[in-house]
Amino acid sequence: MTTQVIVLNGGSSSGKSGIVRCLQAVLPDPWLAAAIDSLVDAMPASLRSTDAGIEFAADGGVHVGAEFLRLEAAWKEGVAAMARAGAGVIVDDVFLGGPESQERWRKALGGLDVLWVGVRCETAVAEGRGVARGDRAPGMAASQAEVVHRGVVYDVEVDTTHAESLDCARIIAAHVKGPTSRTRPRPAVSDPA
Amino acid sequence: MTTQVIVLNGGSSSGKSGIVRCLQAVLPDPWLAAAIDSLVDAMPASLRSTDAGIEFAADGGVHVGAEFLRLEAAWKEGVAAMARAGAGVIVDDVFLGGPESQERWRKALGGLDVLWVGVRCETAVAEGRGVARGDRAPGMAASQAEVVHRGVVYDVEVDTTHAESLDCARIIAAHVKGPTSRTRPRPAVSDPA
Amino acid sequence: MTTQVIVLNGGSSSGKSGIVRCLQAVLPDPWLAAAIDSLVDAMPASLRSTDAGIEFAADGGVHVGAEFLRLEAAWKEGVAAMARAGAGVIVDDVFLGGPESQERWRKALGGLDVLWVGVRCETAVAEGRGVARGDRAPGMAASQAEVVHRGVVYDVEVDTTHAESLDCARIIAAHVKGPTSRTRPRPAVSDPA
């Protein structure tokens, strides 16, 4: 068995995109990144401010509507097809729907070997990192930090509160199966599994 | 028949991405954008400076290698799957390989209703727009302006030399078939077809 | 006399920043860009959503408050000091206050040789370019296109409705006095003055 898709789930400012770039650097084969933020950017601008699309409230809340969900479902099929065509894909998502979000991915990725990764970060630290980024609404990190993990099942979890992105990436990479892991000269770092 | 994929082909700084955003604004349904530039961003940073990936030479030349082509092929399958799952997709690409690039898309998009669009711009004007953007190598627009169209077959062509992105988008939108066009109250603008 | 500061004034999406980059490319000496958008980015994030700072309304309106004006005034002094220290500076601003905005610049730039440039663009075209950019509120270009020029006095005016950024830059460059113009081998293009 060879890992074909890595799905990272975590709240805003938990450090997912930094881990994705580090995974791309430490995994021996080239993997494609597929981020929910990039999907939002690929949608019509008008969807970013309507009920049917995605709305970012001033209190950090995020609400998605019917059109967003329809395009998101098609995007998941696209990610699955890229993996079936032979590209390793690293998904970077926020499971606002918790286990239902995971179930939708599970159906789209049917038949593929998936590594499910939880990216945790203490609420106060994630919120502070949102301030340091400067482009996230206050409250967004806090509102997502816990809820996105509730009821979700992982193969491996990392916590960025006290660990660097690169160290988290090495922990995750040690769980990636297949030709990839065979070509890595040695296990990169110890991991909690 | 309903148009499911719109493929825009044109050289650097010919105005494709502006047309994509205008198409997303004028088409009644929400369409997803899939740009070759976004694919490059989704690849590992290391691929952006190696023989196997994609290299941007100082003279504006662009060279792609085996790993790039492998990931690009998987991406095309992903775009096709998104369209088959019901999302309209607007592709924004540069056919460095001319008719071979088109043929690869044609195979990936098999069974889908595709609108092929050529986006032209006079070489000197495209080169000047590259200067105005400030992030493109001198010579890139010039080296691509003609060659990407050679031998490629289109359903509609637009020329941004003297036309605005929004006007070009309206010309293209008038060729989009299906429920979409039926809901548009009136033909937006005259077009050359 | 040698031109020390070039001040471009025009509405949103009139094409100022593209002209700035082209001016930097065609002027023989290196000039610094000083854009009002960069000033907004340099302010605390909290100022971008408060009465005292700057607010971008959904209808495209822009409202500035006391703290914004205080920092903007200091920024103008900074621009003047850079020019007095020997760096040519190209300012890219939106005179929301019309002649009062110009008068504030005039006071800050006292003693410096300034080239005042109006950047015009027909309202409908500017509004369409805002759509093509995708990150400007509908209505912003329209609400600014005329009002920012009312009562303002220029040394040279360009209109981007039918002219490229690079051509506009050459027209402006032909008005730049001093060692710079002496080293240019020939007048770049004809201009309306």
Add this chain to the structure above:
Amino acid sequence: MTTQVIVLNGGSSSGKSGIVRCLQAVLPDPWLAAAIDSLVDAMPASLRSTDAGIEFAADGGVHVGAEFLRLEAAWKEGVAAMARAGAGVIVDDVFLGGPESQERWRKALGGLDVLWVGVRCETAVAEGRGVARGDRAPGMAASQAEVVHRGVVYDVEVDTTHAESLDCARIIAAHVKGPTSRTRPRPAVSDPA
């Protein structure tokens, strides 16, 4: 005495810009950010790839030339003038020249009350954060981590290796003198001074 300028010095990926945004959030008055990266962006694109400008080598080295230094000197005068005009300014710089870089700032900021801040980060951690950012050349963080601090004198130092940007910002804010500190309800956090 009231602090008028805060100068942060640290190597690439040491976390300076995150601290700047956090300082802007925790200081009661609005402060302007003035980053060396923004100065580079404000220069002509041609200066970013010439001997006379600034060159970023593949090994992470950074070399600056005569034109860069001339514009940089004028920029420092501009920063000083903004502060003299009443805006608090937070500078984010990389002292490639060590104590000589500090001396040039000291002369430009003559008569102003300056808080000098060293931002340290262990070399391996900074290098890893450069990987997580994805847009920095490998080796850049490592080549700068130590050398930029050699011979430089600070009022306060922070180390981001194990501390969050927000916590570092609070340590620094506790050293900011004047009306600002009087309006802060309580000392934010303990600090090493």
